[in-house]
Amino acid sequence: MKNRARFVDVEGRPAIRFEREYPYPQERLWSAVTDPAELSRWFPAAVDIELREGGTITFADEPGAEPTKGTILACESRGSLSYTWEGDELGFTLNPTPQGCLFVFVNVLGDRETAAMVAAGWTVCLDEFDALPAGEPPSQETDSEAWRPVYELLHRRRIPGGCSRAGTRRGDLMSExxxxxxxxxxxxxxxxxxxxxxxxxxxxxxxxxxxxxxxxxxxxxxxxxxxxxxxxxxxxxxxxxxxxxxxxxxxxxxxxxxxxxxxxxxxxxxxxxxxxxxxxxxxxxxxxxxxxxxxxxxxxxxxxxxxxxxxxxx
Structure with a gap:
């Protein structure tokens, strides 16, 4: 079962939190969040990951662009993984349940005012994630603006999101x-x-x-x-x-x-x-x-x- 993005506080820092329940074992979801080939199906960057605490994770956002690097903050096999990505921290927790596994994803934000934009992007990504363990083919959706209606909904729900951030201009959301x-x-x-x-x-x-x-x-x-x-x-x-x-x-x-x-x-x-x-x-x-x-x-x-x-x- 899905839930909507929630704006939360993590030790005094702003964050976006998702929880989803899946009818799949913990090992299946662990592969989906750690295997570069599987990450390529839903994660917004190509990833090369060194699965150990203190290890390096490399993100290639665009072909030909300079990769960025993060640090693995925690890595407990099959259970939890967290790492830095530029100014943010991403954390995944996989808790076995009688029905399968509870997936918890938290993005601690470097900038509070990016919350709605970040949450909208992850909502679109996690919809792709849903299809992966089910063995469904990748979405054929190619609309680069798919995040925008989600952003507008989250922004109206009072999740912070300055309209001038991350490529969204105030004029895009002005009333007619x-x-x-x-x-x-x-x-x-x-x-x-x-x-x-x-x-x-x-x-x-x-x-x-x-x-x-x-x-x-x-x-x-x-x-x-x-x-x-x-x-x-x-x-x-x-x-x-x-x-x-x-x-x-x-x-x-x-x-x-x-x-x-x-x-x-x-x-x-x-x-x-x-x-x-x-x-x-x-x-x-x-x-x-x-x-x-x-x-x-x-x-x-x-x-x-x-x-x-x-x-x-x-």
Whole structure:
């Protein structure tokens, strides 16, 4: 079973961690992470490895390029392997289980701000790794941009990733509204989106949210979809709506100059009570000024409660 990349702390240093369970013995996965021929199937560089603590590992990133060298930090046969690669440290741990083996991979980062980019790259590589012990042929995927949608998802999940790092420019991830090619931004930076039903207008609204507001909007949308599978969507009055039916809405959000405001149509019935209101007797509001300030547990609780309450018809 796969898990998504997690941003973790390793002895005070930033790191990306993956865990995957495989129905294969420990020895099979050990070969996949140590044999240069097998590494060539999934690892992002050609590798020559001296399997002993203190040994040398050589990486050839591109044909004709000067190889780089790392040092083997730990090597326990079939169980664990770690080494340096430029400013990072890579560690593999293989733990036998009754069903096969638990594969744990940790990339300790030399630069915290590369986290989303590094995690996206490893996600693509590990998808290739999955096929190796199964005896499946190499992927025919040749898209050099395969990491990009993974990067954007991880970045929205608040895994750090400066847009100017590792070849990704800020302009690549700017909203269409910021580039001047998309919907008009109204007062407070709120996108002007035509009224419509379903996911498409909601996606258009989120894509058009400017700068940091886009990250907040995307994460709010993800939380709502996770908590209320099958939620109904629409855009009306230039704001996305979420409901249990096409005429029964329980929340919305919109952009203001200094915050994104999350609004619950029956917010006065929520526990804890959202802090702002009321403009309408039953509505309550929660302002989010930075993605880092988003209390996901609280928002999830509100969303679950709100979806159980009678919706607003409009």
């Amino acid at each position: 509204s910021e580039k001047g090619t998309g919907p008009k931004l109204l007062s407070g930076g709120n996108p002007q989106i035509p009224k419509g039903m379903g996911r498409e207008p909601v996606e258009a609204y989120i894509v058009a949210m400017p700068e940091w507001k886009h990250d907040i909007g995307r994460r709010l949308d993800e939380l709502i979809l996770e908590e209320v599978p099958g939620v109904h969507n629409a855009v009306k009055w230039n704001q996305p709506l979420y409901g249990t039916a096409d005429d029964s809405w329980f929340l919305t959000f919109r952009c203001f100059t200094n915050y994104v405001q999350l609004s619950f149509f029956r917010g006065s019935s929520l526990d804890p009570l959202p802090e702002k209101g009321p403009k309408h007797p039953e509505m309550r509001y929660h302002d989010i000024r930075r993605l880092e300030d988003l209390d996901e547990d609280k928002v999830r609780k509100w969303v679950r409660q709100a979806a159980e309450l009678p919706g607003e018809k409009m």
